[in-house]
Amino acid sequence: MQSAKTSLGDVIRHLVMLVVLIIFLFPIYWMIATSFKAAPDILTRPPTWTFTPTLDNYRFAFEEANFGLYIGNTLLVAGVSTILVIIFGSLASYSFARYNPGDGHIMFFILTTRMMPGIAVIIPFFLIFREVGNTDIGKALLIGLDRPGALIIVYTVLNLPFAIWLMHSFFQDIPKELEHSARLDGYGRIQTFIRVVLPLAAPGIAVTAIFSLMFAWNEFLFAFILTRDMARTITVGVSGFISQQGILWGPLTAAAVVCVVPMLLFALALQRYMVRGLTFGAVRG
Amino acid sequence: MANLADVSSQVSTRAAESAPPKKRVLSDTWYSVLLITPAMIFIFIFALFPLGYAINVSLRYADLTSPQGISDYVGLENYRFALNDNIFWASVQRTLTFGVAAVAIEMVLGIAIAFLLNEIKWLKGLARSLFILPLAASPVAVGLIWRYMYHPEFGVYNGILASLGLPEQNWLGSTALAMPSVIIFDVWQWTPFVALIVLAGLQALPKEPFEAARLDKASTWRILRTLTFPMLAPVLTLVFVLRAIDAVRLYDAVFSLTQGGPGQATEVVTYYLYRLGLRFFRLDQSSAMSLLFLYAVVVFTALLMRRFMRNIAERARRA
Numbered sequence: 001m002q003s004a005k006t007s008l009g010d011v012i013r014h015l016v017m018l019v020v021l022i023i024f025l026f027p028i029y030w031m032i033a034t035s036f037k038a039a040p041d042i043l044t045r046p047p048t049w050t051f052t053p054t055l056d057n058y059r060f061a062f063e064e065a066n067f068g069l070y071i072g073n074t075l076l077v078a079g080v081s082t083i084l085v086i087i088f089g090s091l092a093s094y095s096f097a098r099y100n101p102g103d104g105h106i107m108f109f110i111l112t113t114r115m116m117p118g119i120a121v122i123i124p125f126f127l128i129f130r131e132v133g134n135t136d137i138g139k140a141l142l143i144g145l146d147r148p149g150a151l152i153i154v155y156t157v158l159n160l161p162f163a164i165w166l167m168h169s170f171f172q173d174i175p176k177e178l179e180h181s182a183r184l185d186g187y188g189r190i191q192t193f194i195r196v197v198l199p200l201a202a203p204g205i206a207v208t209a210i211f212s213l214m215f216a217w218n219e220f221l222f223a224f225i226l227t228r229d230m231a232r233t234i235t236v237g238v239s240g241f242i243s244q245q246g247i248l249w250g251p252l253t254a255a256a257v258v259c260v261v262p263m264l265l266f267a268l269a270l271q272r273y274m275v276r277g278l279t280f281g282a283v284r285g
Numbered sequence: 286m287a288n289l290a291d292v293s294s295q296v297s298t299r300a301a302e303s304a305p306p307k308k309r310v311l312s313d314t315w316y317s318v319l320l321i322t323p324a325m326i327f328i329f330i331f332a333l334f335p336l337g338y339a340i341n342v343s344l345r346y347a348d349l350t351s352p353q354g355i356s357d358y359v360g361l362e363n364y365r366f367a368l369n370d371n372i373f374w375a376s377v378q379r380t381l382t383f384g385v386a387a388v389a390i391e392m393v394l395g396i397a398i399a400f401l402l403n404e405i406k407w408l409k410g411l412a413r414s415l416f417i418l419p420l421a422a423s424p425v426a427v428g429l430i431w432r433y434m435y436h437p438e439f440g441v442y443n444g445i446l447a448s449l450g451l452p453e454q455n456w457l458g459s460t461a462l463a464m465p466s467v468i469i470f471d472v473w474q475w476t477p478f479v480a481l482i483v484l485a486g487l488q489a490l491p492k493e494p495f496e497a498a499r500l501d502k503a504s505t506w507r508i509l510r511t512l513t514f515p516m517l518a519p520v521l522t523l524v525f526v527l528r529a530i531d532a533v534r535l536y537d538a539v540f541s542l543t544q545g546g547p548g549q550a551t552e553v554v555t556y557y558l559y560r561l562g563l564r565f566f567r568l569d570q571s572s573a574m575s576l577l578f579l580y581a582v583v584v585f586t587a588l589l590m591r592r593f594m595r596n597i598a599e600r601a602r603r604a
Contacts, residue, residue, distance in 0.1 A: 013404055014405055017412060021415055024418075027473065030430070045438050088323045088324040092325070095316075095318075095320035095321045117555055117575070117579060119536060120558070123339070123562050124342075127338070157332055218422075220425040221540075247433075256427070260421075264418050267418065275482055278420075283485050283486060
C-alpha cells in the first residue's frame, strides 16, 4: 500500500479537488447569496460579493406569487404519484425478479417506454386530459387540464419503468431460501410477500420512493403544459417570474432556493444510495 | 384477488385434506402475471394510448388554428414534409452537436474527477457527498440561476472575467457562444453524475490483479490500459448510454437559458417540436417529427445497449 507519509502528490491532489469542488458548488452558493440580496444589490455592475441580507425576495415570492399553493400542489402530486409507483412497481418488480415473466422482453419493453421524449407524447396527453376533464369522472377525480390528477397520472407512468428496474436489483438480493421457509411455516404467497419480502426490500423501496419524489418535484415540461394556475407546481412557479416586461431576479432566486434546496438536502441524506438509483440499479454504489 | 385465492384454496385443500393450507391455487406463471398486471395496465393505457394517438394524427391534416381542427387522412404527407423540412434537420443537427460535445466533455471530466476522488485521503466522503448536489437540482430552476450568472451586465461570470482583466462575453446573447454556454451548463450539472458512477465502478474493482501488476513493476499507464479501463468498460458504457439518451431529450435547460435563441442558435429538436406543435399548433407535422425522433432514439439506444441488455436479461433469467 501507499506510505502513510503525506507526499507532495497528495497535497496537489487535494488542492485540485478543492478547486474543482469550488467550481461545481459556486452556482449553488451564488443562488443562495443572491436570494438574500436587496433589489439594488442584484443589479450592480460588477456584481457585489458583500451585502446586507434581507428576506424581501422570499416575502415577495410567497405573497405575490402564491408559492405556498405551488408547494402544496407539488407535494400532493409528488406524494400520490410516488405511492402509486411504489404499489404497482413493487408488485411488478418482485414478479420480474422472482418469476421473470416474458423472459426479459417485457422488462425491456418497459424500459423503452421511459425513452420516449416527453415532447413526443405531450400533445396527445394535453388533448386526452382536455376531453377527460369535461366528463363527470374527470371532474370527480380531478383529472383534467390544470387539475392535479393529470400530473399524478403522468408522473406515475413516467416513474413506473424506473421503479420496476431499480427495485428489481433489490428484490434479487433477497435470498430465495427465506421465502421458502416462510412458505413452509404456512404463509401464503401474498402473506410471504407482505411480511417477509417487503420488509427486506425496504431500503430499495425507500430509494425508489425518494427518486420518484425528486423526479416529480423537479419535473417541468408536463407541469408547464398541463397546468395554468390552480394546479401549478413549483418549477413552473419559478419560471413564472419571467415576464414580457423582464425578469424579477430577486424573487426568482428566492423561489429557486425554495425549489432546489429541499432536493439538495434529500440527496445529501441518501447519497449512499444515489449511485444505484441513478443507474436504474445496475451499479451498486 | 386475495379473497378469490382464499376461497378456491379452501376448496382445494379440503379436497387434499392437508392441515396447513399450502396455497397452490395459482401456478407460478399465473401468479407472476397477476403481479405485473396493474403496472402493465397503467403503462399500456397511458404510454401506448398517447403513442397511438400521435401515430393517428401524424397521418391526418391537423392544424388546430383552422376551424376543422383534426381532419382528413393525408397518408404519409406529414412524413414527407418532415423529411424535407430544413428547419427540422437544422434542429437535429444542433441536438447532435450538443449531445456529442456535452457527453464527450462530461465523460472525460467525470472520469478524471472519479480517479481523483478515488485517490484522495482526507474528507473523501464529504467531497463525494457534495458532488451530488448539482444533479439533484431542478434543471429549470438552476438553469434560470445560470441565466442570471451569464447576464452580460450583472452576471457574475463577466464580473470575474473583468476582475481578471479578460474581455467580457455575451454568453447567451451571441449566436456563436449561446450553444457553448448551454453545453457548459449541462457539463456543470451532469459531470458529477459521470464521476460518481465511475467512482463506484472503480471501488468495486477486485484488488488482486492490481497488486500482481504492481509486483511485476508494470507502469501506471500499462495498468490503466490493460486492467483498469477494460474492467471498467461495462460501467463506462452504461454511463455513456444514460447520458446520451438524456442529452438528445434536452429541453429544460434550453427553455430556461435561451428559449431556443438567439435566432435559432440553440433550437434543438425538442424545442422545435414544442414550437411547431404548441405555438403554431401544427399537430400533424409535429407528431410525424416526434415519431421519427422517437424511432431514432429507440433504435440508437437499442444498438448501444445491446450488451448491457443481454446482461440484464441473463440476470433476470438466472433468478
